[in-house]
Structure formats: structure tokens, C-alpha cells
Amino acid sequence: MVFDSFWVYLAASPLWWLTLTILVYLAAQKLFLKSGSIALLNPVAVSIVALIVLLELSRTSYDAYFAGAQFLHFLLGPATVALAVPLFRQMARLRAIWFPVTVSLAVGVLVGAFSAVAIGYALGLDRETLISLAPKSVTTPVAMGISEVLGGIPAMTAAFVVFTGITGAVIGLRILKAAGVTDESAVGIAMGVTAHGVGTARAFEAHPVSGAFAGLAMALAAFLTALLLPPVFEWMGWL
Amino acid sequence: MLNGIALLLFCQLCGEALVRLFGWPVPGPVIGMLLLFLWLRYRGRSSHDLDLTADGLLKYLALLFVPAGVGVMVYFDALGGTWLKLGVTLLASAVITLVVTGWTMQWLLRRQKSEYTDGL
Numbered sequence: 242m243v244f245d246s247f248w249v250y251l252a253a254s255p256l257w258w259l260t261l262t263i264l265v266y267l268a269a270q271k272l273f274l275k276s277g278s279i280a281l282l283n284p285v286a287v288s289i290v291a292l293i294v295l296l297e298l299s300r301t302s303y304d305a306y307f308a309g310a311q312f313l314h315f316l317l318g319p320a321t322v323a324l325a326v327p328l329f330r331q332m333a334r335l336r337a338i339w340f341p342v343t344v345s346l347a348v349g350v351l352v353g354a355f356s357a358v359a360i361g362y363a364l365g366l367d368r369e370t371l372i373s374l375a376p377k378s379v380t381t382p383v384a385m386g387i388s389e390v391l392g393g394i395p396a397m398t399a400a401f402v403v404f405t406g407i408t409g410a411v412i413g414l415r416i417l418k419a420a421g422v423t424d425e426s427a428v429g430i431a432m433g434v435t436a437h438g439v440g441t442a443r444a445f446e447a448h449p450v451s452g453a454f455a456g457l458a459m460a461l462a463a464f465l466t467a468l469l470l471p472p473v474f475e476w477m478g479w480l
Numbered sequence: 481m482l483n484g485i486a487l488l489l490f491c492q493l494c495g496e497a498l499v500r501l502f503g504w505p506v507p508g509p510v511i512g513m514l515l516l517f518l519w520l521r522y523r524g525r526s527s528h529d530l531d532l533t534a535d536g537l538l539k540y541l542a543l544l545f546v547p548a549g550v551g552v553m554v555y556f557d558a559l560g561g562t563w564l565k566l567g568v569t570l571l572a573s574a575v576i577t578l579v580v581t582g583w584t585m586q587w588l589l590r591r592q593k594s595e596y597t598d599g600l
Contacts, residue, residue, distance in 0.1 A: 262543075262546055262547065263543070265546075266542075266543045266546055284542060285542050285543075285545055285546060285549060288543075288546045288549075289546060289549040289550050289552070292546065292550045293550055293552075293553045296550070296553065297553070303550065303551060303553055303554050306547075306550060307547060307550075307551075310546070310547035310550070311547065313543065313544055313546065313547050314544065314547040314548060316537065316544050317509070317544045317545070317548075318492045318508070318509040318512070319485065319488040319489055319492055319509075319537060320537040320538060320541055320544055321492075321507075321509035321510060321512070321513055322488045322491045322492050322495070322509055322512040322513050322515075322516050323488055323513075323516075323533065323534035323537045323538055324513050324538070325491075325513045325514070325516035325517035325520060325534075326516070326520070326526055326530060326531060326534035326535070326538075327534070327538065328513075328517055329517060329520040329521070329526060330526075332521070338589060338592065340588070340592065341584075341585055341588035341589050341592060342585070344584065344588055345581055345584045345585035345588065346581075348580060348581060348584045349577055349580070349581035349584075352576060352577050352580045352581065353573065353577040356572070356573040356576040356577060357569055357570065357573035360568070360569045360572050360573055361565070361566075361569040364565045364568065364569060365565070366562060366565055366566070366569070370562065370566070374566075374569065374570075374573075377570065377573075378577065380507060380510070381548065382507040383505065383506055383507060383510075386505050387505070390505075396554075396555060396558065397555065397558065397559070399551070399555070400551075400552050400555035400558075400559065401566070401570060403548060403549050403551065403552050404552065404566075404567075404570050405570050405573075405574055406545065406549075407549065408570060408571055408574045409574050409578065410542075412571075412574070412575070412578075413574075413578055416575055416578050416579060417578055417579070417582050420578075420579045420582055420583065421586075422579075422582035422583065422585075422586055423586075424585070424586050424589055426585070426589070427582050427585035427586045427589065428582065430581060430582075430585050431577075431578045431579075431581040431582035431585065432578070434577065434581050435574055435577040435578045435581065436574065438541070438545060439542070439545050439549075441541065442541035442542035442544075442545065443542065445538060445539075445541060446542075452538070456513075460510045460513055460514070463506050463507065463510050464506055464510075467505040467506055
């Protein structure tokens with residue numbers, strides 16, 4: 242009985258899920274380092290799975306969870322703005338290689354959208370799902386907006402964005418290494434354009450230069466996708 | 481640190497305001513990042529306070545994605561029977577995008593470098 246009323250208090254307080262999110266993440270980070278950095282034990286992926294299990298077990302709704310966790314979520318805004326600082330530190334390098342950066346970004350944005358649509362089409366997914374897949378490489382609010390414009394389902398797109406970000410963070414560095422991509426700025430651009438914010442966070446863990454370029458790639462990919470995707474889809478007769 | 485936080489929030493606020501004012505299809509913080517970058521370029525240097533705040537926030541950037549990530553639980557039912565096809569599609573697309581972008585960038589970098597050395 243005492244536990245019941247205690248649980249009722251905790252579950253209603255934003256403090257509980259906020260604290261738990263941070264503790265789960267710290268534990269996941271420790272596990273990741275102890276394992277010798279096994280890619281599949283990516284701290285973000287492990288934290289998300291662990292928290293979903295905890296929420297399902299305690300029959301807590303996502304809304305109730307988010308009432309607490311939103312304080313961390315809120316910090317994504319200022320953290321995104323803060324990406325300008327590492328980018329500014331890379332100014333000299335950026336100025337020297339602006340042409341490769343611009344071309345790679347345009348290539349990455351188009352390949353990201355059309356590879357998903359083509360593979361999904363080959364696997365027999367329906368048209369609405371295919372359209373919802375197209376903007377999955379950009380940050381959630383942009384992706385949902387584009388999905389709506391194209392005639393997809395924004396909520397579905399949001400799930401694809403999250404999955405893509407985590408996938409990119411888990412496999413990205415290993416895939417790039419296997420493909421022989423060694424230049425730190427190239428690693429960053431590929432991570433940012435493929436896996437937006439989550440990929441950028443992972444790129445920062447690999448190298449500060451990779452992180453700076455991933456942040457740049459994420460921001461510019463948001464612009465490019467919003468500008469390019471609707472007209473290209475219309476031109477192809479998809480709308 | 482307070483100066484740094486104030487500057488970041490102010491840039492975000494300006495970004496959000498511009499996005500709403502002009503109906504741009506990009507998020508406010510991304511415009512905010514652009515504004516801060518332009519401010520740093522104009523000023524020519526960062527400050528110790530801003531460095532401290534930005535580095536502190538970015539060190540834990542990954543943690544900040546956890547609350548949104550847990551949100552996929554809401555879509556489990558909606559994805560229904562197609563989750564395997566979707567998983568394969570998203571995974572394959574991520575691999576292709578990573579490799580093609582990485583190769584393009586590295587190839588262009590090498591080409592540019594050899595152009596410079598050829599000119600010397």
C-alpha cells in the first residue's frame with residue numbers, strides 16, 4: 242500500500258522519468274565502453290529500448306513519460322544552435338573545401354531519398370509509405386513537413402527518421418571505415434547527411450572535425466531537402 | 481555560462497521568429513545555428529563562455545535524442561506487418577547513402593588536392 246501511493250506520486254511527477262532517462266543513458270554509456278565499444282550497444286539505441294521496455298512493463302503512456310523527458314528534449318534546440326561553434330572553429334578548412342562539401346551534400350540528399358523509395362518500391366511497399374520514406378534522412382520537424390507536402394503520413398515519417406538516425410549512429414562509422422572513407426570531414430558529411438542529429442552526435446564522439454562537418458551537413462541537408470524534394474517529386478509525376 | 485546560454489537561446493528565438501514570420505519550411509534552431517555562425521564570422525572570434533556552454537551541450541548531444549526516440553513506441557501498431565520490409569529498406573538506404581556520400585566527398589577532396597599540387 243505504501244509502495245502504491247509512492248508509485249502514484251512518482252509516476253505523476255516529471256522528476257521520475259527525467260531522472261530515469263539520464264540514469265539509463267549513463268548506464269548504457271558505461272555498458273558501451275565496458276564492451277569495448279560494440280556498435281550494436283550504441284548508448285542511444287540501448288537507452289531507447291530499455292526505456293520502452295520499462296514504460297511497457299509499468300503500463301506508462303508515452304505522454305506521461307514525455308512530461309518529464311521533455312526537459313531534455315527541449316535542450317535539442319539550443320544544442321542545434323551550438324553546432325555553429327565547432328563549425329566556426331573549422332572555418333579555414335570549410336573555406337578550402339566548400340566545393341566538395343556542396344556537391345557531396347546534394348548527392349547525399351538525393352541518394353538518401355531515392356534509394357529508400359526505390360528499395361521500398363522493389364519490396365512492394367504502397368505508394369503512401371514510399372512517400373513517407375523519402376524525407377527520412379533529415380531532422381524530424383523538417384521531415385514531417387515535407388512528408389505532408391508530398392502527401393505522405395507525417396507520423397510514419399517521424400518513426401522512420403528516428404530509426405534512420407539510430408541505424409546511422411550504430412553502423413555508420415564502421416561502414417565508412419570498411420568503404421575506405423578515412424578523411425574526417427568526409428566521415429562527418431556522410432554521417433550528418435545520412436543520420437541527421439543522432440549521426441552528428443556519434444560523429445562528435447569519433448572526431449571533433451567529423452562532428453563539426455556532420456552538424457553542417459545536417460543543417461544544410463534540411464534546407465536542401467526542403468528545397469529539392471517537392472519539385473523533384475512533382476517533376477517525376479509523383480504528386 | 482549564463483552568457484553562453486543566453487546567446488544560444490536568443491539565436492534560437494530569432495530563428496523561430498524568422499521561420500514563423502516568413503513561413504520557411506525549416507526548423508527554428510537550424511536558422512538559429514546559421515545566425516550564430518554569421519555572428520561569429522562577423523565578430524571574428526568565439527568567447528570562452530560560449531565555448532564552454534556549446535561544448536558542454538554537444539558533449540551530451542546523443543542523450544538529448546532519447547526522449548524523441550522513445551516515441552517510436554507510439555508507432556509500433558501503425559507500422560503493423562510491414563516492419564520487416566521497412567527495416568530492410570531503411571537499413572539498405574542508410575548504407576548506400578553513407579557510402580555514396582563518403583566516396584563522393586573523398587574523391588572530390590583528392591581531385592581538388594591533386595589540382596593544387598599540379599598547379600605548383
